[in-house]
Amino acid sequence: EIRKAFKPQRDGWKLISADYSQIELRIMAHFSNEKALISAFNNREDVHTRTASLVYDIHIDLVTTEQRRQAKIVNYGIMYGAGPFRMSQELNIDIAKAKKIIDNYFETYSMVKDFIDRTLFDAQKTGYVETYFGRKRNTANLNSSNANIVNAEKRAAINMPIQGTASELIKIAMININNEINEKNLKSRMVLQVHDELLFEVPLDEEQLIMSLIKEKMENSINLNVPIEVDCKSGFNWYEIH
Numbered sequence: 001e002i003r004k005a006f007k008p009q010r011d012g013w014k015l016i017s018a019d020y021s022q023i024e025l026r027i028m029a030h031f032s033n034e035k036a037l038i039s040a041f042n043n044r045e046d047v048h049t050r051t052a053s054l055v056y057d058i059h060i061d062l063v064t065t066e067q068r069r070q071a072k073i074v075n076y077g078i079m080y081g082a083g084p085f086r087m088s089q090e091l092n093i094d095i096a097k098a099k100k101i102i103d104n105y106f107e108t109y110s111m112v113k114d115f116i117d118r119t120l121f122d123a124q125k126t127g128y129v130e131t132y133f134g135r136k137r138n139t140a141n142l143n144s145s146n147a148n149i150v151n152a153e154k155r156a157a158i159n160m161p162i163q164g165t166a167s168e169l170i171k172i173a174m175i176n177i178n179n180e181i182n183e184k185n186l187k188s189r190m191v192l193q194v195h196d197e198l199l200f201e202v203p204l205d206e207e208q209l210i211m212s213l214i215k216e217k218m219e220n221s222i223n224l225n226v227p228i229e230v231d232c233k234s235g236f237n238w239y240e241i242h
Contacts, residue, residue: 006238008201014234016207017241018214019197020170021229022047027132027162028079030224032115036108041226048072054108055101074105078112079162081155116158123157131164132222169228170196173221180213199238207234 008015025047029037040050045060052071053060063071073090082090088098106113123129123139130136137160141153174190177198181188188210192199198218202210211232218230233241 001239003238003242007236010201010203013201013203014207014236015238015241016200016202016211016214016232016234017197017238018200018211018218018230018232020166020218021231023166023169023196023228024079024162025075026224026226026228027165028112028115029226031161031165032109032111033225034109034111034115037112038226048075051075051105051108055104057104070101074101078102078105078116079159081116081158083151119158119161120154129157129160131161131168133165133168135164135168137164165222166196169221170198170218173218174198176217176221177214180217181210184213186210202234 006015025037026041028034029041036050036054037047039045040047046068048068048071049060049063051074052058052063052067055071055074056063056067058067070091074087077087077090084095084099084102087102088095091098091101093101119129120142124142127140128136128138137156139153139157141149142157144150144153170193174193178190180186181190186206186209188200188202188206190198190200198214200210200214211234215230215232219228221228235241
């Protein structure tokens with residue numbers, strides 16, 4: 001309801017929201033080169049339903065809403081380095097069952113497991129992890145004598161290349177969109193970034209042009225081995241487009 005308070009500054013203008021679809025999962029698919037994930041994205045399948053189908057060993061048409069919800073939690077939990085205890089809390093199940101789901105996940109997506117193991121090995125060896133464009137994060141805490149610090153550092157080391165790359169690609173898109181707006185002398189304005197979403201104020205006569213421009217620049221900010229997809233919606237307040 002609070003989103004209803006966010007409106008364009010000028011009367012008669014609209015807001016456009018453009019957000020990346022499952023961008024961190026797509027980046028993980030790229031880094032890990034996991035064929036099953038890449039296939040799902042290339043075929044425009046619902047990746048959470050696909051994961052549930054594979055993890056629970058059932059036909060994709062038989063996946064329930066609850067199984068898809070659990071698969072979504074697992075998909076994102078893996079990227080944040082969640083172990084059986086954390087996953088059991090997220091899914092509200094016992095630790096043994098959570099461990100089984102994680103084991104099934106890594107059997108299904110073995111290249112994701114290889115990516116995680118390789119990332120942690122390289123972080124231990126070199127002392128850092130890095131993003132697609134080479135920004136580095138120090139991982140010296142992997143050598144700490146405190147197990148809690150080590151485990152937290154492992155989670156950060158796994159996630160940083162993915163989340164850092166997501167941060168980079170939207171910044172590149174923002175620069176490219178801003179350059180196009182200036183070059184075409186458009187009145188539309190980019191006003192806000194919220195994680196993987198960009199918000200614009202646009203006059204009605206520029207709506208279709210700017211939506212096409214935004215989508216093209218956001219989807220082509222970097223080259224991954226999976227397609228990047230952006231959802232664009234417009235409305236007279238922020239509530240209408242969510």
